[in-house]
Amino acid sequence: MKSQLRKAQLRVDKQLDIFGVEKDIKEIYEEDKKTNKDHVATPRWVVEDIYNLIGIENFKNIWFPFNNYDSHFKLRADELNLKYKATHIFDDLGNDFFTTIPPKDCELLISNPPFSQQNEIIKRTFELVDQGLVKSFCLLLPLSTLETPTRAEMWEKYADKLSILIFKKRIQFLGCTTGFNKACCWICYNIDSLKEKLIWI
Numbered sequence: 762m763k764s765q766l767r768k769a770q771l772r773v774d775k776q777l778d779i780f781g782v783e784k785d786i787k788e789i790y791e792e793d794k795k796t797n798k799d800h801v802a803t804p805r806w807v808v809e810d811i812y813n814l815i816g817i818e819n820f821k822n823i824w825f826p827f828n829n830y831d832s833h834f835k836l837r838a839d840e841l842n843l844k845y846k847a848t849h850i851f852d853d854l855g856n857d858f859f860t861t862i863p864p865k866d867c868e869l870l871i872s873n874p875p876f877s878q879q880n881e882i883i884k885r886t887f888e889l890v891d892q893g894l895v896k897s898f899c900l901l902l903p904l905s906t907l908e909t910p911t912r913a914e915m916w917e918k919y920a921d922k923l924s925i926l927i928f929k930k931r932i933q934f935l936g937c938t939t940g941f942n943k944a945c946c947w948i949c950y951n952i953d954s955l956k957e958k959l960i961w962i
């Protein structure tokens with residue numbers, strides 16, 4: 762994974778010819794989709810469901826930090842005319858979540874992040890919250906995100922504003938064999954429309 766990211770970064774660095782670079786990065790992205798076990802695309806019904814549950818139209822300056830060309834988070838946002846910024850490690854700027862600054866006055870970060878990096882992603886997300894750069898978030902994560910002392914400590918610290926939406930059925934992620942499908946949940950922080958702490962969906 763590291764070498765793939767490095768490869769992408771090198772290509773990003775070559776962006777003198779904009780058209781050539783865009784093609785390069787799209788090629789890498791397509792390749793990555795096939796080989797990277799972290800590239801797990803979210804089906805449309807999951808996106809529509811969470812958008813309805815949180816009332817996405819009420820949020821301004823939304824950030825999709827792991828989304829690119831064909832992501833339903835972005836495609837549905839376009840249909841709803843939402844104001845958003847969609848970034849991805851394989852976009853034309855090589856926007857790494859860990860160093861990218863959210864859009865100004867970001868009211869919502871929402872995405873399906875790479876599960877293998879979840880600890881670092883949760884940590885970074887709360888740093889952005891603490892810095893006032895992100896007001897609320899919804900992260901689609903495996904249900905096992907609730908275990909391990911490291912993650913439990915992070916969630917516990919912010920528990921007052923957390924709601925957990927648990928999927929009753931396993932999600933069939935796009936392009937994945939059924940072997941991948943894990944029990945999942947949305948971990949939502951500071952979302953006004955979610956009145957309960959635990960919700961089964």
Ligand SMILES: C[S@@+](CC[C@H](N)C(=O)[O-])C[C@H]1O[C@@H](n2cnc3c(N)ncnc32)[C@H](O)[C@@H]1O
Nearest residue numbers: 800801802803827828849850857858873874875
């Ligand atoms: C689980 S997939 C989700 C794809 C899309 N968001 C969706 O739900 O359909 C996570 C994506 O994040 C990308 N990614 C991995 N590390 C990243 C990073 N540090 N910054 C931004 N994107 C990253 C992966 O290449 C992968 O395509």
